[in-house]
Amino acid sequence: MSDTLMSRIEARRDELVALTQELIRIPTLNPPGRHYRDICTHLEARLAARGFACELVRAEGTPGDSDTYPRWNLVARREGTRPGDCVHFNSHHDVVEVGQGWTRDPFGGELDGDRIYGRGSCDMKGGLAASIIAVEAFLEEHPGHAGAIEISATADEESGGYGGVAYLAERGYFDPARVQHVIIPEPLQKDRICLGHRGGWWAEIETRGEIAHGSMPFLGDCAVRHMGAVLAAFEDKLYPALASRFTEMPVVPDGARQSTMNINSIHGGQAEPAPGDTSLPAHCVPDSCRIVIDRRFLIEEGLEAVQSEITGLLEALKAERPGFDYEIRELNRVIPSMTDRDAPVVTTVGRAVREVLGCEAAHVASPGSYDQKHIDRIGRLRNCIAYGPGLLELAHKPDEWVGVTDMLDSAKVMARSLEHLLTG
Numbered sequence: 132m133s134d135t136l137m138s139r140i141e142a143r144r145d146e147l148v149a150l151t152q153e154l155i156r157i158p159t160l161n162p163p164g165r166h167y168r169d170i171c172t173h174l175e176a177r178l179a180a181r182g183f184a185c186e187l188v189r190a191e192g193t194p195g196d197s198d199t200y201p202r203w204n205l206v207a208r209r210e211g212t213r214p215g216d217c218v219h220f221n222s223h224h225d226v227v228e229v230g231q232g233w234t235r236d237p238f239g240g241e242l243d244g245d246r247i248y249g250r251g252s253c254d255m256k257g258g259l260a261a262s263i264i265a266v267e268a269f270l271e272e273h274p275g276h277a278g279a280i281e282i283s284a285t286a287d288e289e290s291g292g293y294g295g296v297a298y299l300a301e302r303g304y305f306d307p308a309r310v311q312h313v314i315i316p317e318p319l320q321k322d323r324i325c326l327g328h329r330g331g332w333w334a335e336i337e338t339r340g341e342i343a344h345g346s347m348p349f350l351g352d353c354a355v356r357h358m359g360a361v362l363a364a365f366e367d368k369l370y371p372a373l374a375s376r377f378t379e380m381p382v383v384p385d386g387a388r389q390s391t392m393n394i395n396s397i398h399g400g401q402a403e404p405a406p407g408d409t410s411l412p413a414h415c416v417p418d419s420c421r422i423v424i425d426r427r428f429l430i431e432e433g434l435e436a437v438q439s440e441i442t443g444l445l446e447a448l449k450a451e452r453p454g455f456d457y458e459i460r461e462l463n464r465v466i467p468s469m470t471d472r473d474a475p476v477v478t479t480v481g482r483a484v485r486e487v488l489g490c491e492a493a494h495v496a497s498p499g500s501y502d503q504k505h506i507d508r509i510g511r512l513r514n515c516i517a518y519g520p521g522l523l524e525l526a527h528k529p530d531e532w533v534g535v536t537d538m539l540d541s542a543k544v545m546a547r548s549l550e551h552l553l554t555g
């Protein structure tokens with residue numbers, strides 16, 4: 132364990148700030164997927180100059196990929212001087228829309244005191260920059276290290292990762308024969324190790340009715356009232372059941388340690404008027420009503436049980452409620468993922484947190500999912516965590532920022548972890 136490694140990182144404070152600012156100033160907005168190639172070539176130039184073999188991979192044919200908005204990914208690999216494990220740092224390079232309420236330039240990368248502001252600063256260009264600085268300092272300190280180091284910057288995490296990590300995993304980039312340890316520098320805080328995430332099931336439910344004149348609703352059948360019965364059944368039966376189920380996964384915040392379901396949207400009857408439309412609605416009984424549900428489930432539950440619980444409620448309504456019929460369509464599914472607490476990457480980063488920060492790392496799990504799901508399910512690689520600087524609560528918010536000291540501290544932990552895994 133070398134203290135010069137830590138001082139090499141300290142000495143790179145300005146460089147870390149500059150790199151984070153450069154990345155924020157490339158507005159990689161998703162949707163629609165802007166400037167993906169620009170950020171990949173920017174990183175490629177830097178990493179190629181440091182001996183990395185760089186590959187630009189376009190995820191052709193994935194959702195959103197087009198000649199206007201191609202889904203570009205960068206995978207950079209540098210071999211050591213002798214056999215050993217490969218440590219892979221994976222960051223997504225896309226950021227979500229800006230939204231309202233900013234008092235700073237969302238793509239300015241403004242440095243104010245210890246904070247760098249901008250869309251994606253926390254989620255997760257700060258983590259990407261910290262991992263690059265950590266690797267560069269490590270290479271300077273240990274040019275004769277074992278194994279290999281990979282750094283990837285991938286597309287579309289914010290919209291499911293199908294044009295990013297999923298595409299790469301399907302092509303063997305996360306094969307356990309190629310990569311042995313994966314660290315995803317998502318903003319989980321510098322003293323926490325994220326072991327995985329809950330599952331998710333997204334579906335659209337539609338109730339049907341019959342259109343008729345609004346003055347004589349008894350001549351039709353109101354699809355919105357049928358949906359009201361669905362929502363009542365959720366309130367009476369489903370939500371109390373969900374609230375009673377708790378997971379052994381260390382999910383944060385506490386509220387997400389139980390099963391949850393959000394109703395993302397509801398729509399029935401006449402279409403929403405366009406902005407500025409001043410016409411009055413026509414009088415009709417709605418013949419269709421749709422909701423989209425977002426059901427987050429626990430590793431203890433299983434997807435099939437989650438699905439049959441909801442279809443069971445709908446079938447019961449069909450049996451008892453005259454005229455009731457429904458359709459349910461799956462929109463997406465994510466299987467829960469949880470790395471063992473004694474997996475090598477968990478114990479190594481835990482040891483590095485203890486050495487660098489002088490505290491025990493908390494083990495947490497994420498309420499939402501991130502690209503670990505693809506590395507686990509498609510790549511079959513279980514030795515994977517999320518570890519990086521920044522506060523999860525700031526992600527996707529106005530005036531998003533990342534702390535420079537937090538980035539430096541987490542870079543030290545990452546570099547120390549490399550030292551444990553690739554030297555000696």
Ligand SMILES: [Zn+2]
Pocket residue numbers: 223254255288317318501
């Ligand atoms: Zn993220």
